Amino acid sequence: MEDLEIIKFLKKELTGEEEAVMLKWIEESVENRRRYVELKNTWVLSGMIPDAGEIIARNKGIKTLHIGSSSPGNPILSLLKYAAVVITTIGLTLCLYHYMSGHGGGSDICYHTVSAPLGQATDIILADGSKVTLNSGTVLTYPANYSKKNRCVALEGEAFFEVISDHDNPFTVTSLGIEIVARGTSFNVDAYSDDCDIDVTLVDGSVDIYSNVGKSLVRLNPGENAMVNIESMDIQVSRVDTKFFTSWKRGMITFSNRRLEDIAKDLERWYSVEILFLNDETKDIRYSGTILKHKPVDQVLEVLRLTSDFQFNIEVINNRLSRIIIKE
Template identity: 30%
Template sequence: MDKDFISKILMGQASEAEKETYYRLLAEDENERELFLKTKELWVITSANNKISEQTVDQEFDEFWSKAVHQVQDNKPSQKLFSLLRYAAIAILLIGLGSLSSYLLLNSDQASNHLVQKFSAEKGSMAHFELDDGTVVWLNSETEIVLSEDQEGTRNIELKGEAYFEVRNSDKHGLLVNVGDLKIKDIGTSFNVKAYPDDDFIETTLMEGAVDILKSNNATITRLKPGENATYMRSDKSLNIKNVDVELISAWIDGKFAFRDKRLEDICLELENWYDVKFRFEDKQLKDFRYSGAIDKTTTVGYVLKMLKLTTNIQYQINNKPYELDEIIIY
């Protein structure tokens, strides 16, 4: 395959049919796969560091291509590096419902062959991708994860935001989600983790299977059962476990806001994360008003507010600000 076609793949200009044909070639031809992965490694790292413009991309890619061909011909990647590089191909196969970006980061210690993959979904979007063993990860609005693999084959995930994991049972791969104060260890399962940096809480909800909640030093705190939700408060380091409706917790995957007896202030925080607006309560008592309902995320924030107004006594005013987040006043 020539460099112009690989350039189209890397720049996101190839059609779905072209990508499907090329990925099939990668699966069948080891030399082509090694060449592509090395080329992508050089391409992404240099692009991230130098902020390559569209005008200079052809010239830069010619240089990367020469380096990649030379490296693949002279130095085949080690088995460990190739094992990690498979995530580069996985990144290309991402299926996004909204805006999902990904890129590679390479450790400064080249001898360690330490490679990690970073994925993110912007505000107002969701996305998901699949790992090589069939594990599927969903990202909610304004979520970022960094994925790496240790020498034992455990996938380590650093999470900021909210993600849903459908993990395939595997003797070769474990999965550990790090959210700062806590770690969530997969035992072959489906689970949801909500850990936005600005929130005082971390929520883990188990749909199927089992997960262990660990301290940052890997000491086990508890093991969740299906239908259980563990809420950890950062302020006082308390952990509360309760039974919940898992369909409500995972409704965001189906593109819905779903609330059951939820505080209006907490609802507004979700709306802020999705619509990139800011809420302000003139009547502080309204923060504790509780609401139940389901609303599609494809609607506008104005429509959501109308729905809330129909079933409550709230009034609202939207202040459009050209250079700041639009402000919505609740009174």
């Protein structure tokens, strides 16, 4: 499938028959879905309006800046609450070429990426005043021309969004193929790439969620959580205590009837360790409770061990805790 046809599909310029062919192509393979999502993310982030022409994306290279300590003249650092943040400026990674009225006129669009390192959280204030808090191991990408009228970001990981109200200019989060559209809202998105589902939890305001092919899935009300399966786009909506989904902002991991394997994923991200299970039965042990993130990981596991039947060993490599093995 040509990239040009995918862009036309995103812009709703295909006929009904052509749309059916496109949908069939997207569902044919993981590779097709990945290419579709890549182009869709680029199209959303570019802030292009429907008549802006055709968009073709290609990768050219990445320049990475490791930011250690702040300097008075650095405007980027004024956006960050924590110093230990890696900012990746993607200069030519996604260059969008658009053609209007049959004439070529290429232009480069620069993207910024902010990463929260493992074991840390990061606060960002965007140009429109909206605030984003990134959880450990999370990456947020947004165009350099992000503004009050172009409010599009891409997310991989978990983040809490506090969006400045603007009903004329929606705020769009693209993550693992789905779109979350808000106008003045506080909500949490949990979308790590190694999970099967995306969790969207609304604290206040409202958000609309769209599938990877632009289908409207649901509009959430405050206090609701939507769990979207990445592959099937099946969605489950339920009333929840939002504190369970936002407690990580307060330095806690709160869970209810959650599998040990899923808790271990959070511990890996926060403590920057690898956790291995020697048997599947141990993975399915379920817990309810709260973990304080500032406690050492061995103390956290010891508390979990006392209420169930498993053991764990800690491996230290180069004087650093690197791997935890959980067994019966």
